[in-house]
Amino acid sequence: MVFHGRGVNQSAFLFKVFCLCLVAALFLVTLTPNAALAREVTVKLVWQFPETGWLEIEVRQGSYTLDYNDFSVSLTAGDRCQIGQSSMADFLAVGDRFVTLEKNKVKLTSENQGVFRVREPEKDWISYRGNLSIVKENGCWKLYNSLEQEDYLKGVVPIEMSNAWAAKGFEALKAQAVAARTYLLKNINGGVITDSPDIHQAYLGRSVEGEASQAVTATTGEVLTDQDTGRPISIFYSSHNGGYMEVPQNVWQNQDAHYTSTPDPFSNGIGGYTDHWRFVIAADVLGEAFDLAPVRQVKLAKYVSGRVYRVVLQDWLGNEKLVSGGDFVRKFYPEGPLSNDSFLGRLFQVEYIMPVLQKNTPETPEISLTGNSLAGMSVEEGTGPLLSRIKSSNDGIAEKPGVYGVFVFNGRGWGHGVGMSQWGAYDMAMQGYSYQDILNYYYKNIDLVKME
Template identity: 25%
Template sequence: MKNAKPFIALASFLLAVTLIIPALLVLPYKGDQASGKLGEDLRQAPTEKANERSADAVVEVAVYRTAQQKIEKLTLNKYLEGVVAAEMPAEFEEEALKAQALTARTYIVQQLLTKEKLGLPEGAQVTDTEIHQVFKSDEELKRPKPIGWGADYKWKKKKIKDAVRATDGQILTYNGKAIDATFFSTSNGYTENSEDYWKNTVPYLRSVESPWDKKSPKYKNQITISVQDFESKLGVQIGNSETIGVIKERTAGNRVGTVDFNGKTLTGREIRDELDLRSSDFSWERRGNEIIITTRGFGHGVGMSQYGANGMAAEGKTYKEIVKYYYKGIDISKADGLLATITAGK
């Protein structure tokens, strides 16, 4: 038994070495779990951001697809992605896209809360046309240009989706109520007071300067119309006169207010509508039996200018600064309560 002691001591030493060495190898890496080093636990808890629940995702919108003549139901966030994609170029600055998402969400929240659904088939809450807001589905956006985005679909879709998600659940309010968030493509350098284009005076729809629009490709346009068509469409007589009406008044946004045609007065909006002009800021000249009409801007001019918003974003302005510039005295509010009301009412 005396000769067995060295063997027992040797076995004990080897056992101790076997247990200690792995522990020494692991100790230097303890606490480096996020670095991908030894000891990493891949079953990490989800981040706070991943756990955030989209307020938009719990609301459903029933969209009447005009071309297909059917109702399509989708979540509010998916609907907003389709609206922003259809209403504003995806090439625009991210902050401009966020501002557009805010206007789109504000509009649809109002629409969902409205009981009257005039002109809509039973079960529909909104159309996919300019009557409400233009909407395009993912399938449409995947189509080749100019109908869809074609090969650009992936990055454009992500950019739009991020803009919608960044403003999740937010709407524009004035005195606690959702605003009429009107918008248009391009101004003539100024936006318009609401009462100069529509009947009602709206406190947050005031005329502001919008110099960024002059860089828009839609800023200036020219059309030619025959004297005969001009007279027929407006119900006026200019005969052989070189003078084509006299501008009697201009609006706060420097658009044509009223024009006198030998005793008959028409508003700038009436002339724009009847002649299908891009803007109510126009000038004209006669050349023989034709009239050349030049317009500045594109759209009604009330509310947010899309090209103006993009110009502001390019200069470093945030979406919050953009909407508060074009809509005076408004707040950006969480719509959780209104969205909950909509969901509960289903």
């Protein structure tokens, strides 16, 4: 590094630099580990762009520098570029230029509060703030979005909750902002986090920004820390706890003093299908899913909260299989924006409905079912949290069900039930509770602190 200027005494300058570094080091060691918020976060876009071979990028706001090979080009609003690959080479098209990429990285750097959008073939555009690095990894392009941490949270809160909640539940959005910021601080690894709810927390960038951004701004820098250590807590939240908070020990086998297992009246009677859901499946289809003959009996083992931790399936041949409550539910809800530990709530009961043979003709007896209506559940698109927007399945149910009957599962809640129930938080906010009240209700032995 070269310093320019007249009359600079190099020894004196170096001594001053040394003193400043020493003071900075002494200051840093007084900070609690992980207590300083990262000013910039890099998000690996594995949820929306898992394995990408072709991309189109457009600058929407501000100006950018596009770096590729050993060249740079300036882009302004409306400019586009395309990145692709073939069996022979990787390529970049920008304007009227078409070049072969000699290096495995292309970088788009914002010069002033830039916004860009990206899409794959036949897919919708997704907008992001900040910078974009596109790196060739394992034969496909991987995208890394780098931006300010508070801007990152503006792309998290509305997809975890909803911008529509700002009108009546703004305090819930503020609680979610604090929870999401705490999660970021606790889980960021080397400055990198993913956009995937399967791995971390959902992030959809500038595309979902709206009224919830005000909740992020209103709580800037605020996180939850342990009362004794001052360290950020391991924070959990889910869409709907079914009216009963769960503890981490019953979900992930790890104890955590910041959570309790207790009834949550704020999560009762709110949340639509996340509050009460219904799943119907034919006995033979259920058996086939677990390599059994048609199932004749289902037994449920539950925690005090009512959540199922073990399902025992017994078929008509006498075979029996034990399945964990989580694995059982995931068997029928394997897709959608559903994280591997935020599955459909395990608060459920089961009812077996036997078929009744009714004579129609000697050759074709008609089969009907005794019991309640078998109308299946489907979750409609709405204004609630992300995890409440998943379609149900009724595989195996036909107009004339088989001779082995059906099982009806009636349940409550959507998610693991640990920590803040997003629908419960919304209910509290509508009843006039503050975001501090909400956080203290769902998390124990914590302090709400502002990090600089």
